[in-house]
Amino acid sequence: MLPHSLQRILPENILRCLQKVGTTINEVRLRAGQELAIFSGLKGYYVNLGGICAAGQGLIIGVSMLEDIVFKACERSVYAFVAEIARGSLTLEGGVRLGLCGTVVSEGERIQTQKNICGINIRIPHEVKGCSHKILRTFSENYRSSYNSKGLREGCTPDGEWGVGTGRSTVSVRQIENSLIIAPVYSGKTTVLRDIAANLNAYFCVRNILIIDERNEIGGSSGGIPAFSLPCCDIITNCPKGMSAENIIRSMSPEVLIMDEFFERELSDVSLIANSGIRIFASTHASTINEAINRFGKESLKKIFSRYFVLANNRHIGELAGVYDENFLLMGS
Numbered sequence: 244m245l246p247h248s249l250q251r252i253l254p255e256n257i258l259r260c261l262q263k264v265g266t267t268i269n270e271v272r273l274r275a276g277q278e279l280a281i282f283s284g285l286k287g288y289y290v291n292l293g294g295i296c297a298a299g300q301g302l303i304i305g306v307s308m309l310e311d312i313v314f315k316a317c318e319r320s321v322y323a324f325v326a327e328i329a330r331g332s333l334t335l336e337g338g339v340r341l342g343l344c345g346t347v348v349s350e351g352e353r354i355q356t357q358k359n360i361c362g363i364n365i366r367i368p369h370e371v372k373g374c375s376h377k378i379l380r381t382f383s384e385n386y387r388s389s390y391n392s393k394g395l396r397e398g399c400t401p402d403g404e405w406g407v408g409t410g411r412s413t414v415s416v417r418q419i420e421n422s423l424i425i426a427p428v429y430s431g432k433t434t435v436l437r438d439i440a441a442n443l444n445a446y447f448c449v450r451n452i453l454i455i456d457e458r459n460e461i462g463g464s465s466g467g468i469p470a471f472s473l474p475c476c477d478i479i480t481n482c483p484k485g486m487s488a489e490n491i492i493r494s495m496s497p498e499v500l501i502m503d504e505f506f507e508r509e510l511s512d513v514s515l516i517a518n519s520g521i522r523i524f525a526s527t528h529a530s531t532i533n534e535a536i537n538r539f540g541k542e543s544l545k546k547i548f549s550r551y552f553v554l555a556n557n558r559h560i561g562e563l564a565g566v567y568d569e570n571f572l573l574m575g576s
Contacts, residue, residue, distance in 0.1 A: 246367065248335035252315035254308050256292070263294035269429075271365040275306045284558045285429055309360050316341055327481070329354045330458075337470045338368040338463015368463055370471055374431065374561030375438035378552050379446050381566055381574075382418045416449045416498045420569075421517055421547055423505065424526040425535045426554035432526040433460050433503050434560050437471060439524055440501050444475040452476045453497035455484050461503055484509045492519050499524065510543050517547045530556070532567050545569065 245253075245261060245268070253261070260279055261268065270282040278289045278301030289301035316333045317324040327333050333341040344362035348355045426432045440461065443449040452475050456462050459480045463470035469478060477495055484502055491500060492515075500516055505525040517523055525548075529535040532551055536544065549569035555562040566574045 246335070246337045246339050248337050248339050249365065249367070252312050252335070254311055256302065257304075257308065260290045260292055260294070260302050263292065264288075264290060265294065267369065268367055269369065270367070271363075273304045273309060273312070273363040273365070275304055275309060275361040277304060278302065279304055282429070285556070306361070309363055312341070312363060313343070313360055325356045329356045330481075331357070332458055334459040334463065336463075336465040338460060340366045340368075340458065340460055342366065366460070368437075368460065368470075369434065371431070371434050371438065371560045372441075373438065375435050375442060377561060377563050378422070378424070378435065378439065379442060381550070381552075382420065382447075416443075416447050416522060419447060419499065419522045420550035421523045422525070422550040422552060423535065423544070423548045424524070424552045424554065425529045425532060426526070427528060427530045427556055430554045430556045431560035432554065435554065436501055436503055436524060436526055437461050437473070438561070440473050440476050441471065443499055449498050450475050451495070451497045452499045452501065453491055453495050454478045455482065455491075455500065455502040456480045457483060457503065461501065484512060491516060491521070497521055501525075504528070507539060510539065510547070514543075514546045523547065532565065532571055536571065541571065 245258070250258060257273070257279060261271065261281070264281060266283045268281050268283055272280040272282070278298070279291070280301065281288050281290055288295045289298055290296060291300055291302045313328075313333070314321060316335060321328070324333060328343060331343050333343065335341070342364035343357055343360055344364075345357040345360040347357055424432055424435060440452055440454055443452055452473075454461050454473070454476055456464070456478050457480075462473060462476070462478045462480070464478055464480055469476070477497070479490075491497060499522045501524045502513075503526050505513065505527045513523065513525065527535060527538070529538060532553055535551070551567040551571065552563060553565040553567070555564040568574050
């Protein structure tokens with residue numbers, strides 16, 4: 244079933260094509276003059292009114308279709324979403340994100356907006372409960388799933404006891420290492436970060452978690468309400484990480500900070516946060532630990548992180564290819 248927010252904006256012929264697909268859809272690729280394509284896991288397919296089809300038989304996407312999608316995604320007021328379009332994406336209810344590609348309109352070095360949209364990449368978020376277990380387990384031998392046998396999430400009460408179940412939690416936020424999750428595209432980094440955020444309260448009795456959700460992909464918030472269950476989380480959306488740093492430390496007093504897609508330009512700001520005693524979970528695009536080292540430099544990474552998780556690029560979200568310590572030495576997988 245496609246999210247309601249997506250059904251609301253898609254033209255009828257595209258919607259009918261996607262409803263015929265008998266598999267989970269992670270991405271929908273719409274390119275002017277080209278065939279409708281989807282990604283399910285790591286596999287791509289062309290689609291027509293009969294469902295998945297061979298190359299050359301897919302529904303051809305017209306420019307007017309793309310214009311109609313953007314118009315509806317902007318709630319029929321494109322001017323009100325100029326800033327989002329300039330950044331290259333629009334977020335719908337439920338965390339569905341539309342990546343936009345077109346002609347950039349700039350003034351000096353500043354992008355004002357985009358026009359003549361010729362490509363849209365629709366990313367549909369999926370909650371994979373428990374996909375962060377292997378990561379969280381590395382911080383404590385006393386780890387246990389935050390979901391009980393009935394599928395209900397357990398939580399930590401103010402006096403340090405589990406909200407559901409028996410016994411007192413013997414793990415704490417102090418056992419968490421500043422961690423960088425390393426993985427290429429389509430490997431579930433954001434899904435894993437979301438599951439970490441959802442489970443920190445139950446695992447480690449963390450009561451104040453701040454998510455810098457720059458592209459509104461982790462929480463998928465609409466009207467300030469996240470689309471997913473994220474207990475004890477405060478979420479800042481549509482704000483660059485650097486601009487958030489001072490507010491993070493002075494106003495929100497988080498114990499743990501979670502951020503997606505960590506870039507080189509953010510090293511100094513994130514280092515400031517790390518040195519304030521706040522625990523950090525971040526992710527970045529790279530295929531191996533060596534790629535991450537070459538991108539950021541060993542010394543820069545060491546100032547922030549002491550644990551590195553490389554995700555396996557396969558269909559199992561949260562599967563680890565390797566775990567590395569503060570000296571970039573392999574601990575396990």
